[in-house]
Amino acid sequence: NAVKELLLENQADYLIPAENVAHVMEENPLNHALLVLTKVGYSKIPVINKESQFVGLISLSAIVDAMFDLTEIDPDNLANLCVKDVMEREVKMLKPPYDIEKILHLSVDNPFIPAVNKENIFVGIITRRELLKAVNHLAHE
Amino acid sequence: NAVKELLLENQADYLIPAENVAHVMEENPLNHALLVLTKVGYSKIPVINKESQFVGLISLSAIVDAMFDLTEIDPDNLANLCVKDVMEREVKMLKPPYDIEKILHLSVDNPFIPAVNKENIFVGIITRRELLKAVNHLAHE
Numbered sequence: 001n002a003v004k005e006l007l008l009e010n011q012a013d014y015l016i017p018a019e020n021v022a023h024v025m026e027e028n029p030l031n032h033a034l035l036v037l038t039k040v041g042y043s044k045i046p047v048i049n050k051e052s053q054f055v056g057l058i059s060l061s062a063i064v065d066a067m068f069d070l071t072e073i074d075p076d077n078l079a080n081l082c083v084k085d086v087m088e089r090e091v092k093m094l095k096p097p098y099d100i101e102k103i104l105h106l107s108v109d110n111p112f113i114p115a116v117n118k119e120n121i122f123v124g125i126i127t128r129r130e131l132l133k134a135v136n137h138l139a140h141e
Numbered sequence: 142n143a144v145k146e147l148l149l150e151n152q153a154d155y156l157i158p159a160e161n162v163a164h165v166m167e168e169n170p171l172n173h174a175l176l177v178l179t180k181v182g183y184s185k186i187p188v189i190n191k192e193s194q195f196v197g198l199i200s201l202s203a204i205v206d207a208m209f210d211l212t213e214i215d216p217d218n219l220a221n222l223c224v225k226d227v228m229e230r231e232v233k234m235l236k237p238p239y240d241i242e243k244i245l246h247l248s249v250d251n252p253f254i255p256a257v258n259k260e261n262i263f264v265g266i267i268t269r270r271e272l273l274k275a276v277n278h279l280a281h282e
């Protein structure tokens with residue numbers, strides 16, 4: 001249909017390439033991941049392994065949860081934990097060929113969708129912002 | 142144009158009403174706000190005053206920033222702070238009559254947009270999820 005066609009024309013531009021995406025390694029200690037998240041200002045970022053494959057997502061809230069003892073924050077709780085201990089592993093990913101219908105469908109419940117190639121190597125992310133820029137553009141024509 | 146018309150038809154359904162929106166009061170201590178954010182699971186929520194007017198946004202990252210001393214977390218830093226000390230005050234709001242072009246435009250840079258009435262009373266939020274549900278629906282017809 002018309003909406004799908006219009007969004008499809010610009011498909012190549014939605015992907016933010018891996019080199020522009022903040023990420024951490026699954027072996028990084030949580031203290032380090034907390035500093036990275038605070039510095040880059042994103043609430044959740046991809047996690048990769050030594051082979052540069054996408055393996056999960058790490059969020060500020062997961063790290064804050066790890067600091068809590070009941071209702072008290074204790075930063076020492078992070079001392080023996082690393083990213084892979086608290087990262088989300090159940091993550092919907094995009095694999096080629098990228099399908100705009102699938103991208104739109106996933107964007108309803110996911111602020112960003114990680115993309116990988118055939119070897120599961122992390123290649124970038126598609127964000128809600130990029131999709132809404134395109135929709136906004138269409139609505140203004 | 143067609144996209145705008147289609148999105149306009151469903152305009153009334155985009156707003157999540159205030160009673161379904163997690164929020165805190167500007168006078169709440171930051172410890173309390175941290176617990177609320179952790180419990181509801183949202184990264185950023187509206188702040189209202191005693192008159193139920195919208196006054197700002199409070200985020201998990203703003204509270205985590207307040208806990209930092211250089212690179213160390215110290216929860217005691219929150220003891221003397223309340224929501225209004227760290228909330229974002231410069232916030233784009235929607236006022237009636239709501240305009241779908243403006244809503245789409247704001248959604249490009251804002252995960253959600255607070256809506257108020259003529260007296261600045263908080264009436265709800267419009268989220269990217271609600272907009273993308275509509276776009277997704279259109280693209281699948």
Ligand SMILES: Nc1ncnc2c1ncn2[C@@H]1O[C@@H]2COP(=O)(O)O[C@H]3[C@@H](O)[C@H](n4cnc5c(N)ncnc54)O[C@@H]3COP(=O)(O)O[C@H]2[C@H]1O
Pocket residue numbers: 016020021022023040041042043044045046111112127128129130184249250251252
């Ligand atoms: N430094 C910044 N500069 C400009 N705008 C900023 C920004 N940080 C946040 N925003 C705005 O806030 C939205 C939500 O950011 P959040 O970090 O929660 O959620 C982000 C974050 O989890 C992830 N993300 C986006 N860009 C990223 C990047 N370059 N590296 C790593 N993760 C990224 O994708 C989610 C959705 O991103 P999206 O762009 O749709 O939506 C972003 C964007 O509109």
Ligand SMILES: Nc1ncnc2c1ncn2[C@@H]1O[C@@H]2COP(=O)(O)O[C@H]3[C@@H](O)[C@H](n4cnc5c(N)ncnc54)O[C@@H]3COP(=O)(O)O[C@H]2[C@H]1O
Pocket residue numbers: 043108109110111157161162163164181182183184185186187252253268269270271
């Ligand atoms: N408990 C939950 N159940 C189902 N899905 C959940 C969820 N918590 C988060 N999500 C998903 O994650 C997205 C980002 O949530 P976040 O809390 O960073 O960012 C949220 C949050 O800052 C705010 N928000 C959404 N609903 C809210 C509510 N009921 N009360 C307060 N703030 C809300 O608007 C932003 C964008 O929301 P949006 O729905 O577009 O996008 C949400 C939604 O797709």
